[in-house]
Amino acid sequence: METFSIGRAAIDVGVSTRAIRLWEARGLIPPAQRTASRYRLYSEADLSSMKFIRQAKLLGLTLGEIKRILETRQAGTVPCDEVRRLIDRRVADIDCTIAELTRLRATLDVARCHSQTPAMDPASNGVCLIIETANPLDS
Amino acid sequence: METFSIGRAAIDVGVSTRAIRLWEARGLIPPAQRTASRYRLYSEADLSSMKFIRQAKLLGLTLGEIKRILETRQAGTVPCDEVRRLIDRRVADIDCTIAELTRLRATLDVARCHSQTPAMDPASNGVCLIIETANPLDS
DNA sequence: ATAGAACGTTGCCCGTGGGGCAAGGTCAAT
DNA sequence: ATTGACCTTGCCCCACGGGCAACGTTCTAT
Numbered sequence: 266m267e268t269f270s271i272g273r274a275a276i277d278v279g280v281s282t283r284a285i286r287l288w289e290a291r292g293l294i295p296p297a298q299r300t301a302s303r304y305r306l307y308s309e310a311d312l313s314s315m316k317f318i319r320q321a322k323l324l325g326l327t328l329g330e331i332k333r334i335l336e337t338r339q340a341g342t343v344p345c346d347e348v349r350r351l352i353d354r355r356v357a358d359i360d361c362t363i364a365e366l367t368r369l370r371a372t373l374d375v376a377r378c379h380s381q382t383p384a385m386d387p388a389s390n391g392v393c394l395i396i397e398t399a400n401p402l403d404s
Numbered sequence: 405m406e407t408f409s410i411g412r413a414a415i416d417v418g419v420s421t422r423a424i425r426l427w428e429a430r431g432l433i434p435p436a437q438r439t440a441s442r443y444r445l446y447s448e449a450d451l452s453s454m455k456f457i458r459q460a461k462l463l464g465l466t467l468g469e470i471k472r473i474l475e476t477r478q479a480g481t482v483p484c485d486e487v488r489r490l491i492d493r494r495v496a497d498i499d500c501t502i503a504e505l506t507r508l509r510a511t512l513d514v515a516r517c518h519s520q521t522p523a524m525d526p527a528s529n530g531v532c533l534i535i536e537t538a539n540p541l542d543s
Numbered sequence: 544a545t546a547g548a549a550c551g552t553t554g555c556c557c558g559t560g561g562g563g564c565a566a567g568g569t570c571a572a573t
Numbered sequence: 574a575t576t577g578a579c580c581t582t583g584c585c586c587c588a589c590g591g592g593c594a595a596c597g598t599t600c601t602a603t
Contacts, residue, residue, distance in 0.1 A: 270579075270580075271579095271580075272578090272579065272580080281561080281562085282580090283560090283561060283562070283563095284560080284561065287560065287561060291560095300569095300580095302568075302569055302570085302580080302581090303568090303569095303580080303581065303582095304569080304570090304579090304580055304581080305580085305581095310529070313529065317530075317531050317535065317536065320535055320536065320538065320540075321535050322560095323540040324508070324511065324512060324515070324535060324538055324540060325508055325512070326535075327559075327560090328559080328560075329559095334531065334532065334535075335531065338524075338531045338532070341526060342526075343523050343524045343526055343532070344524075344531065344532050345523050345524060345532050345533070345534055348532045348534050348535060349516060349534065352512050352515065352516050352534070353516070355512060356509055356512050356513065356516075359505050359508060359509045359512075360509070362505060363502055363505050363506065363509075366498050366501060366502050366505075367502065369463070369464055369498060370495060370498045370499070370502075372463065373463060373464070373491050373494060373495050373498075374495065376463070376491065377488060377491050377492070377495075384482050384484050385477075385482045385483075385484060387480065387481075387482055390449070390452065391456075392453075392456050392473065392474065392477045392483065393473065393477070393482070393483050393484050393487045394484070395484055395487045395488065395491070396456065396459055396460050396463060396473075396487060397456065397459065399459065399463055401459075401462040401463060409550075409551075410550090410551075411549090411550065411551080420590075420591085421550095421551090422589090422590055422591070422592095423589080423590065425552095425553095425590095426589070426590060430589095439551095439598095441551080441552090441597075441598055441599085442551085442552065442553095442597090442598095443550090443551055443552080443598075443599090444551085444552090461589095466588070466589095467588075467589075468588090
């Protein structure tokens with residue numbers, strides 16, 4: 266069975282070696298097999314597992330969420346329902362974030378173009394009217 | 405001159421006492437005056453300064469950016485040009501983030517509704533087809 | 544006056560997902 | 574044998590505080 270060093274694995278999976286060690290420390294992947302000199306060794310199955318993690322991360326799941334998915338799967342259960350719930354939550358979260366950012370963007374636009382935003386009088390106590398007169402709509 | 409404890413200041417400014425201490429440690433506000441028993445004391449001017457920081461934070465500026473703005477102002481320069489640049493960058497950043505999130509949202513929508521996304525065969529080696537067959541458009 | 548509540552002080556560890564660097568051990572090719 | 578590329582662990586760093594500990598101070602009520 267072919268094995269891969271952490272560097273090869275990182276290139277193959279498309280992440281950094283740091284990420285792989287972090288995933289191990291966080292329990293997303295089991296402690297790697299080691300050579301006599303303590304080098305980590307990975308199998309193709311390990312690479313597949315890491316590719317799943319990378320893919321899940323690209324979808325915006327956190328390491329904690331991914332860990333739970335993997336644990337569910339390892340317990341023999343198909344985690345698709347859980348995944349669907351996570352994705353639903355994530356979508357709701359994204360919508361919320363987009364709405365917030367859109368509001369903030371509008372506020373910044375208004376502030377920046379605020380009728381020739383008078384420059385702060387250097388002698389006054391204020392710092393910058395662009396900021397001080399802005400009216401954030403965010404909660 | 406009326407002075408305020410850190411708790412009063414926090415309430416008046418609308419932030420936590422932790423935040424105020426952090427801003428001091430980060431150099432956004434000068435080390436507070438102290439009572440004989442080392443309690444921090446703030447003047448109205450201090451409160452104004454903190455309100456500026458809070459306002460700038462609401463606009464999405466980082467503590468580092470705010471610090472530089474305050475330093476510019478303290479050097480006697482009106483920081484409005486700098487602020488305008490920061491806001492421009494922030495707006496560009498927001499647009500970029502919104503675009504990314506929109507793409508991700510679309511990917512998640514497709515993945516979730518992926519024609520009755522077949523449940524993973526518990527005997528296979530995969531984890532979850534919803535994730536494995538998703539096709540993130542993000543870079 | 545004194546007890547206890549409410550406030551203040553420092554300090555440390557936690558999160559997210561690693562990056563950067565250091566000081567060293569190992570492997571491959573020349 | 575040496576050199577360069579790789580690996581190991583460990584520690585501190587990023588933003589912005591939250592939570593808790595252990596302890597000192599001030600205020601309030603009885």
